[in-house]
Amino acid sequence: MRWTLKPIPDIEKVKHLQGALQVDQNIATLLVQRGIENFEQARAFFRPSLADLHDPFLMQDMDIAVNRIEQAIQLNQRILVYGDYDVDGTTSVALMSSYLRNYTENVICYIPDRYKEGYGISYQGIDFAHDNEFDLIIALDCGIKAVDKVDYAQKKGLDFIICDHHRPGPEIPKAVAVLNPKRPDCNYPYKELCGCGVGFKLIQALEKNQGRGIEFLTPYLDLVATAIGADIVPITGENRILAFYGLQVINSLPRVGFQAIIKEINKKKLSITDVVFIIAPRINAAGRMEHALRAVDLMLTTDPKEAQEMAHAIDRFNQDRRETDKNITQEALSQIKSLKEEKRTTTVVYQKDWHKGVIGIVASRLTETYYRPTLVFTKSGEKLAASARSVKGFDLYAALEACQELIEQFGGHKYAAGLTLTEENYSLFKQKFEQVVQQQINPKLLEPEINIDLKLDFKSITPKFYRILSQFAPFGPGNPAPIFMSDNLKENGFSKQVGADKNHLKCSLKQSGSKHIFSGIGFNLGKHLQDLLRAKSCSAVYSLEENEWNGQTTLQLKLRDFDFKN
Known part of the structure; x- marks a missing residue:
């Protein structure tokens, strides 16, 4: 993945907020990065009020x-x-x-x-x-x-x-x-x-x-x-x-x-x-x-x-949905490989009997795999219906607007949309959509990016730091959970692959020159176990979370990516 470290904001603003709130510099930096620069803005952020809703x-x-x-x-x-x-x-x-x-x-x-x-x-x-x-x-x-x-x-x-x-x-x-x-x-x-x-x-x-x-x-x-x-x-x-x-x-x-x-x-x-x-x-x-x-x-x-x-009853529907979207995703991936379309800028796939109710989920899974604007079509009556998903930073809706002469109906957002078209227009649309996206997209957007808020020393990760950090919630677009990176890390024993398919990584990391050790969990990072064991040191990108086990609660790293030094 492409790591992008956010610039450190104006140090005077950080120091002013640090003094006003009596918090450490890392917390003040994270707040200023989110546009919070004074006590009143911080109060509104940490203590949301229904009175602040607009008329x-x-x-x-x-x-x-x-x-x-x-x-x-x-x-x-x-x-x-x-x-x-x-x-x-x-x-x-x-x-x-x-x-x-x-x-x-x-x-x-x-x-x-x-x-x-x-x-x-x-x-x-x-x-x-x-x-x-x-x-x-x-x-x-x-x-x-x-x-x-x-x-x-x-x-x-x-x-x-x-x-x-x-x-x-x-x-x-x-x-x-x-x-x-x-x-x-x-x-x-x-x-x-x-x-x-x-x-x-x-x-x-x-x-x-x-x-x-x-x-x-x-x-x-x-x-x-x-x-x-x-x-x-x-x-x-x-x-x-x-x-x-x-x-x-x-x-x-x-x-x-x-x-x-x-x-x-x-x-x-x-x-x-x-x-x-x-x-x-x-x-x-x-x-x-x-x-x-x-x-x-x-x-x-x-x-x-x-x-x-x-x-x-609804839980049974959900179990059926999971099985269905898993099968269709496999069929879609096979279709992409058989058509030798791995190198395209877009993913557009179609099969007439795919379940219309899960094609949006399938589009999301294909976007995760190939990281490019994606449409999954199925037959719906006399027309073809699709769910569309985009990658971060690319306006999918604008790309569909540029193809609208081939579309019957469409609607949605920058990152997700739905559309219908006639079967005879499918091939023309697939070709036109690829051309439009090639012209409009910055190639960098086709590489997954992790935006990192701060470089952090392990000694800064304290229960008090996490307590304040947790008050940044609820997290989501526009207010994501803070992402950190730390350098000079070394595997400290007890690391292993976990999960039914051994896809996930459970590890213990120690920072050079520090006595602090943290356990980490990396979902879908199990493939990196040998790299971690062999590396002289590494850098890691992670968020922080609490882990409850046997009645004890500890802080752990939710790992996102590694950079290994051999």
């Missing part, structure tokens, strides 16, 4: 959306809460429907079928709303490009409120209200909300309009935190506040459905990473393997017995 009415169309929902409640109109089938969409539907049911019984949830209807607002969903005499559709985590479908709904006498966070197209749908901080005409101060975050701002506005404070909404924040983690949005600004308090809810009084999911997890305190790898995959698995409404039902139930039964 929801700063969002374009918020007042219109609030008035229309209040009108629907007053007139006893039927409301369809419509959301995408991923974690962000299903948590959004659970949040909005459970909130509205405090004020009206006329609320029904609708999630499109991944296979029959596809992503986003569908004509089938609009027909369902019309046939069942709904008056208002609130669409969450989708809809910003549904210009024709909103027009179709309008002709059927249906009103739409759209709560989305994806990039708008050239035209905004003519809905009653379109809430999206990424709208060009929206002056909302924070642009990085997820779909569930936009939904939360709407219920915050509804509460504020009734003269109630934000404290009444904290029980919904476990849903928001889960969506923030799963949708890989920056954990900065409002997202950091919402994730911080959402994790508190998850760890103290989570909804019954979440309790059922985490019941068997032997962990005292869940982090945002645990939410991403424990809760989110199970929620996602329902939509991938059966129907996402199963996940919504789990998040809405208040019956512990029912929740346990639902959680068991």
Whole structure:
């Protein structure tokens, strides 16, 4: 991997903050690197406050959306809460429907079928709303490009409120209200909300309009935190506040459905990473393997017995999903090798019978293997559907825009997107996408990079240092867990390969000239055992974590990479 050590920030700023906070220089340096330069900024960072959330009415169309929902409640109109089938969409539907049911019984949830209807607002969903005499559709985590479908709904006498966070197209749908901080005409101060975050701002506005404070909404924040983690949005600004308090809810009084999911997890305190790898995959698995409404039902139930039964079913879906994505990944890797495409700038693969529900996961796995922009296609009805993933620093969405004459429909973010096209355009698209990426990408971006915050001596790694460091959480994009490097390290005995396939490395490292010794765990670094044993010394890149074993808690290095000196 390519190691990039971040520049040491202005030493005067570091010393000023060090004095103001009474912390050591390493902590002050890490904070200044994150843009925290004074006591007030540090207070906001270490003690996030719900009072610091922005006024929801700063969002374009918020007042219109609030008035229309209040009108629907007053007139006893039927409301369809419509959301995408991923974690962000299903948590959004659970949040909005459970909130509205405090004020009206006329609320029904609708999630499109991944296979029959596809992503986003569908004509089938609009027909369902019309046939069942709904008056208002609130669409969450989708809809910003549904210009024709909103027009179709309008002709059927249906009103739409759209709560989305994806990039708008050239035209905004003519809905009653379109809430999206990424709208060009929206002056909302924070642009990085997820779909569930936009939904939360709407219920915050509804509460504020009734003269109630934000404290009444904290029980919904476990849903928001889960969506923030799963949708890989920056954990900065409002997202950091919402994730911080959402994790508190998850760890103290989570909804019954979440309790059922985490019941068997032997962990005292869940982090945002645990939410991403424990809760989110199970929620996602329902939509991938059966129907996402199963996940919504789990998040809405208040019956512990029912929740346990639902959680068991969803866990089985997750196990099936893991087996399916593992098999498809192997088939995709074989396809790349058989076509002799290892040297391309992009990965584009297709097989008509691949499970549509897991191609996004497969795209992520292929990106990890070849580290280049990746699309995985399967057959979906008469069209081909793909999930796309990018590498750090490359705008995949912009590359797809450059190929849009060959695409039927697409949407997403800089690093992840979905699209459909006709089968006859597949080869042309594959060729054009490769050309576009070759022209647009900096070759350096095709080499995995580790950004290192600080060079650290082992003597600096103390329990107090780690306690302060842990308060930097929740970690994620925009606020990653600090990464360190240390030089002049030597293997200190007890190193071995671990794991069922001996893929991982468990080791003990000592720094030259120091009495400090730390154990380390390196996932997928087992291949480096002999290099470590033979090396005269090495440098290592790592983050810090606590390891609990036999009732004892110690600090250990979570190893990322080595540089060996022989």
